[in-house]
Amino acid sequence: MSGFTSFTYQHGQLYAEAASLVDIAKEFGTPCYVYSRAALIAAYQEFDRAFADHDHLICYAVKANSNLAILNMLARLGSGFDIVSGGELLRVLKAGGDPRKIVFSGVGKNQDEMRAALAAGILCFNVESEMELLSLNQLAKEMNKVAPVSLRVNPDVDAKTHPYISTGLKENKFGIPMTEAERIYAAAHEFTHVHITGLDCHIGSQLTAIDPFIEASNKMLNLLDHLEKQGLHIEHLDLGGGLGIRYSQESPPSIKDYVTALCNSVGQRKQRILIEPGRSLIGNTGLLLTRVEYLKHAPHRNFAIVDAAMNDLMRPALYDAYHEILPVVKKPGDVNTYQVVGPVCETGDFIGHDRKLNLTKEDLLAVMSAGAYGMSMSSNYNTRPRAAEVMVDGDTAHLIRARETIEQLIASEKILD
Known part of the structure; x- marks a missing residue:
């Protein structure tokens, strides 16, 4: 234990x-x-303290446990939320979550889900394909809104976890290939009802070593630098979740070591850091x-x-x-x-x-x-x-x-x- x-x-x-x-x-x-209750509060506060003075938002991955009492407790602590369905959106809102602290991930958002998220005024859509971006732009146009968007980029990093919960390899269904990301980011700025706000990745769940996180972060930072050289402004960097816990003999990094390593990799860049912990919180x-x-x-x-x-x-x-x-x-x-x-x-x-x-x-x-x-x-x-x-x-x-x-x-x- x-x-x-x-x-x-x-x-x-x-x-x-x-x-x-x-x-x-x-x-x-x-x-x-x-x-x-005490254990959940302690876990959230350790994440929060680990960032020290770096601008950040902890977005709890609702799929890990979506009970309303748990979501409400996290909302009162100041947490944001990472959702993957319209149902999870409704749960977070019912639990008192701030829609301006919600990021919407997932490879298959349907139109009703996107409409509901646009109407709620969420922080960001983590878009996972070019076709999704086109669909979101059209829906936002119909609703006379501008959709805040971060592209989820697949960095092709081996998370060294169970294959069913590895999400950052090029053969996985998640994210936009790194080789396509620059082109799609540039194209997205031509859409009238999409506003690019962030850059996002997530490589898997139950990771027990820091190295894959840092490898993914470095790839994303390299892409970030390329985008900014082209005049594309990125407001936040979403480095996903996936920190493991000890079930048996695992020795995952501490929350402090994990967050410190991420912050050190980002260095002096001014972008807000988002992370999406689920398992490591609950x-x-x-x-x-x-x-x-x-x-x-x-x-x-x-x-x-x-x-x-x-x-x-x-x-x-x-x-x-x-x-x-x-x-x-x-x-x-x-x-x-x-x-x-x-x-x-x-x-x-x-x-x-x-x-x-x-x-x-x-x-x-x-x-x-x-x-x-x-x-x-x-x-x-x-x-x-x-x-x-x-x-x-x-x-x-x-x-x-x-x-x-x-x-x-x-x-x-x-x-x-």
């Missing part, structure tokens, strides 16, 4: 800040996501609380069947991702090696492989580092209602999303006559 966690053992029981996870399970049931501030339903001791493997499943936490099945699994109540006795699995009818439905645990039926387990891409990627597969979400503040646990019901899941469906 590293990074910005507020999860500690007290007298053999795991607590979130000063709230007992045993009590939270009794009150709200399982599976249940539990977040620490990942270690949350856990998934689950209960053991059954133990099955087979000749070759032991299974702990829990009430959380791949629909609740998709990362292990999707990425073969590792999450530490801790007993909520420590107890003496022999441990066994368990496959911690869920009740969904898929062999890929697992939470963790080969975990050494001392378990009995009804025991509570905490799946750690689950604040990012846990609830936001959850589904209703097997007609399973999505989990409750709880925010802990000191010794008080607040329900910030009620558990879904089966009735809610089927309410919009209709049987034909």
Whole structure:
């Protein structure tokens, strides 16, 4: 348990800040996501302090966790937001986010989404193709508006992360090729309803070394210098997100070291720096609380069947991702090696492989580092209602999303006559 966690053992029981996870399970049931307010505030403030006097905007990547209570807390701290859909735009606005601090990323923005963002008056569209730029210019013209634009450039940098979350290589779907960027920037200045404000890149997620960030930054700065020599004014430099967290044995840079390295690469340039952290803000501030339903001791493997499943936490099945699994109540006795699995009818439905645990039926387990891409990627597969979400503040646990019901899941469906 590293990074910005507020999860500690007290007298053999795991607590979130000063709230007992045993009590939270009794009150709200399982599976249940539990977040620490103090840990989230600490993570945001470390990002903010690391920039010192450099003009900056931290744009939280909403896709990591889009709960309204989390977005509202970040908005009150002064955060901006990186969105990738019209739905996320509405969430941020409903949560009290400032539209002038919103950047809209994503390769496939549809026209309704772009209209809504133009109407809201967002800070910037991170445009990912020439065709998108043309479409945005036309929509802005129809609405008698000027769209603020940053081109997302693909710097062809290997982020050395899982291939599914690598976004900065030339074979990835994201961004405009570096070789095309100058031409498109020059062309964009001829559009009547587009205003170029920034330069943007993002190379991937869960990066655990600084070098790829700096390689990408240096390529973007070289492009920036070329653009300015042509008389093209760039107001901000968006260097994306992607800083990793520790799930197991990873050793990612600290937030301070990461931000300091970015600022040093930018040097004396006056452009405002934008970054888009998601996982590094929220990942270690949350856990998934689950209960053991059954133990099955087979000749070759032991299974702990829990009430959380791949629909609740998709990362292990999707990425073969590792999450530490801790007993909520420590107890003496022999441990066994368990496959911690869920009740969904898929062999890929697992939470963790080969975990050494001392378990009995009804025991509570905490799946750690689950604040990012846990609830936001959850589904209703097997007609399973999505989990409750709880925010802990000191010794008080607040329900910030009620558990879904089966009735809610089927309410919009209709049987034909």
